[in-house]
Amino acid sequence: MVYQITSECISCKLCQSVCPTGAIKMVDNRLWIDPDLCTNCVDSIYTVPQCKASCPTGNGCVKVTTDYWENWFNTYNRLVAKLNKKPDYWENWYKLYSQKFSEQLQKHQQQMA
Template structure:
């Protein structure tokens, strides 16, 4: 499943540059994650990089976008072949 940034976000700017899929962007009030681009870093890293650097631990799994590891890998492959 994709990740989501919760209202606890403090807009510290550390997550956006860590995302290898450019899924994180500045929203109206906090950073947001485009679920169509989020692979939880599958294909790039062993763990989601945004979660690793977030100082307030506000990037959980998004229950609205459930995906298997295989689906995340398929999304990664599609995103990297478009680049």
């Protein structure tokens, strides 16, 4: 699995300077990791991928998997984590849903009468 630069990258180019294989390149004024050169720093003196370890944002570099379900669950867990940061989200959603449902139910009852 290789790493990929995300939209959270702030273009500090720190990862480019620490990559032991030179896999991080500038393409169209954006950083890009060449999947043919990226080795995840395996078989090197480093125990963790240097692009991830040096990233000041923490999420500017993420591991890309080829497994469909692993990608799906990673995306799902990331979205749920965002929703859980808003504690009243589900309560507000339920209130709005209940209100709209009762409005539709009243309209239907009036049409049947």
